[in-house]
Amino acid sequence: MSTATLNPASTATALTMDQVFKHWMGHRNLTRKMIEKYPDEHLFTFSVGGMRPFGELVLEFLEMGVPSLHGAAYKEWKKTEELPALAQWKDKPTTKKELLDRWDLSTKELQRIWQDLTPERMQEEDVAFGQWPGSMHWLLFYVIDNEIHHRGQGYVYLRALNIEPPYFWERE
Numbered sequence: 001m002s003t004a005t006l007n008p009a010s011t012a013t014a015l016t017m018d019q020v021f022k023h024w025m026g027h028r029n030l031t032r033k034m035i036e037k038y039p040d041e042h043l044f045t046f047s048v049g050g051m052r053p054f055g056e057l058v059l060e061f062l063e064m065g066v067p068s069l070h071g072a073a074y075k076e077w078k079k080t081e082e083l084p085a086l087a088q089w090k091d092k093p094t095t096k097k098e099l100l101d102r103w104d105l106s107t108k109e110l111q112r113i114w115q116d117l118t119p120e121r122m123q124e125e126d127v128a129f130g131q132w133p134g135s136m137h138w139l140l141f142y143v144i145d146n147e148i149h150h151r152g153q154g155y156v157y158l159r160a161l162n163i164e165p166p167y168f169w170e171r172e
Contacts, residue, residue, distance in 0.1 A: 017117070017119055025110075025111075026172070027151075028065075028107055030170060030171045031058070032103055032107075033166040034154045034155075034166060035054075035096060035103065037164075037165060038054060038055070038157075038158070039163075040095055040096045042161060043055040043096050046157055046160075047157065048156055053157075054153065054154040055093075057151075058103070059093075060146075061150070062103070064146065066110060067080055068128065068143050070083060072126075072139060072140060073113050073114075073117040074113075086105070121136055122135070122136050122140075123135060155168075
């Protein structure tokens with residue numbers, strides 16, 4: 001075995017920006033399928049073990065995704081209500097349709113903003129929202145990981161409701 005094989009830094013490969021974004025959007029597609037599976041009457045009310053309902057978790061994803069990508073791309077750390085494309089979200093959604101409409105709008109906004117994010121910026125350090133220091137790739141992976149983690153709760157909820165969840169690998 002060569003020394004290069006033992007040294008991960010010398011054999012590292014990089015993902016392209018397109019590959020990272022496709023991976024993220026695959027997870028968002030799966031989360032959208034999860035939202036679709038929920039009966040309206042359970043989306044914002046059903047929980048297990050005192051955890052938040054899935055609809056509340058999805059609202060968290062929406063509060064994180066576009067503002068985090070906006071900050072990563074433009075070095076402007078704004079809350080959802082401060083972003084023009086999302087400022088219309090004044091009231092909390094109460095139905096699955098309203099939640100899916102927000103999901104779809106935020107996905108379009110992510111697609112738009114991603115075009116302005118550079119590979120160089122992904123490596124830069126910043127303090128997200130004045131609170132969380134780190135590289136921009138770390139921040140965006142955190143946003144993705146958070147969605148995956150809480151989507152797991154959604155799987156438990158659907159199973160507890162006797163609803164077959166989508167397969168975790170169905171990201172198209």
